[in-house]
Amino acid sequence: MPRPDGAGERPQPRLVDVAERAGVSIATASRSLSGRDGVSAVVAAHVREVAATLGYVPNPHARTLAGGATSVAGLLVYEIGDPYFSEIASGVISAAAAQGWSVQISHTERDARAEAAQLRLMRAHRVGAIVVAGSGYVDPAMENDVARELEAYQHAGGRAVVIGRHHVRCDAVLPDNSAAAASVAAHVLGLGHRRLAVVAGPRHLNTVADRLRGIRSALDAAGLDPGELPVVYGPFTREGGQQATAQVLERHPSTTAVLALNDAMATGVLSVLRERGLAVPRDMSVTGFDDIQVAQDLAPALTTARLPMSEMGSTAFELALRPAAARPRRKPTDHALVVRDSTAPPAVR
């Protein structure tokens, strides 16, 4: 832990130093700097000026310990190296920085049990707000630990916001997975495809369930039997997409359109199709989900449903800064169908 070591280097100025230099008491200095009232405007301004020239930055640990407001937020993601999450993180961090907050990131590397542990740690760290990105689980029991941590945190006055549908009583930013999925499916159906297959993420995730529901409703609306839709589950990664595609090709060789439930999986789908010499979109149409940055640069450019990840992150943080409402807020996000080159009418045969 950095500490002045008696050498020439001046240690970081403390509130006392500012107060002394400004000729006021430490209490007045504190009040002036944290913008509370009870100080004459003139004095406050003077104190702030002195603080600035001294390069004073409050010690957040002292501040937190003394019961003041913290300005460190916790952000929980599955995997920060995944573009979906890094774009969300970017939104959170930018919004936080704009308010002078820092953000502490944990990633659980897709290990469900790690989530609760990380939240415990954040709670112990007394972060001022918590944002949980990453899908909730279909089975509420799987979220028990997480819910417990989050509730304890909120119960103690903390502000928590989740992104996605969770079985937790707190504010939430809700991407409209179902409607977005329906629009993708409707697009593919509209092109004339009748033999769709879905390359899905883990079946226990709400995100997956919701997106599937959207697809099925579109099928239903088109007069097709949603019950017959082939769905292959796998990890929400490129590799997951590859494995699932292999299965689709093997078990449902007449498929003309593969709907992947996120862009990472779609990337895997495309790679396998390319490898097997199937042309997209001529021999097979492919869609993704999320519209991560690279979706536009894949071969071919990916038709996908866009979710505003960065905005979801900043919205979540801003929600966390607002005091808790009587009942949990739900902020739906918009979505957009982005049609690119990976979808086309099915080949006639």
Add this chain to the structure above:
Amino acid sequence: MPRPDGAGERPQPRLVDVAERAGVSIATASRSLSGRDGVSAVVAAHVREVAATLGYVPNPHARTLAGGATSVAGLLVYEIGDPYFSEIASGVISAAAAQGWSVQISHTERDARAEAAQLRLMRAHRVGAIVVAGSGYVDPAMENDVARELEAYQHAGGRAVVIGRHHVRCDAVLPDNSAAAASVAAHVLGLGHRRLAVVAGPRHLNTVADRLRGIRSALDAAGLDPGELPVVYGPFTREGGQQATAQVLERHPSTTAVLALNDAMATGVLSVLRERGLAVPRDMSVTGFDDIQVAQDLAPALTTARLPMSEMGSTAFELALRPAAARPRRKPTDHALVVRDSTAPPAVR
């Protein structure tokens, strides 16, 4: 700030609670938990057991304030949404988590002046270690502020590690940009190309200078005049790559190979070429740099120089945990030429 509010919820146990339950003094409890000696093994074990059953987690603010060791690291990146940085961040966070550390991320959104400010903040936050990712500047003066902050931090006993910076006196993880670039250029030259052009990032970045140097040395080794190499500078982004490519095409229409100095720019290069109907690699060979995840999925799959980003992150963190050496350590990283489909011999004409 979360605080017990007298309701049924049990507040987080404190050290006193553990001490009381274990029947020892708070000092003994502290010693036992932080694994210092001066406590009998039996007592220490007992205290630890009590702490575990109580679910005790030390309050890091109190600990830090009292002069104990912090276990929060600061990580500074340009833009967390950029795969290059998010992969580094992933490495840092994983390595940190393995040691029970949290990491606080700041991104400067490529604003050089923001760097020093963020470092100031980290210093004020008394983070236990700082990792700075992102290129340094060719002009040492541009890094003055950053260097000053970092030195003050280290002077006070903090541990700082930079990734890819030369002008700061602290431990560094140094990707071998020059050699990696040389290998890419040698590959392209080996294919028979003689009219290369470089799509470069900002000219004031070391990373750019080093990579350029590598390319020039390869040119030199091949008996070509490095002085005649067209270089167009731009932001290290997809858009930067697009703009630069437009210029290359206009001013150096006979170019047969474009070397982009990072994968994001290469993405832009590919998009412009596609738009203009130039086939890669038939009409133009293209290379990238870094080998971010998606490089393999671009159209065509990108030939690039791989840097082990995630490993660079974890190495940096581990370096930060080791006590400072007498003279700054330099950890070179390896690199690898990854040949994919975006390069081929030039068309005969």
Add this chain to the structure above:
DNA sequence: CTGAAAGCGCTAACAC
């Protein structure tokens, strides 16, 4: 080997 007590820098009552 163990305990008592003095802060770390700040906020928030509570006095004036």
Add this chain to the structure above:
DNA sequence: GTGTTAGCGCTTTCAG
């Protein structure tokens, strides 16, 4: 309006 003072939870001398 402004100053005084008692902690926040922990580490760390200093006694025993």
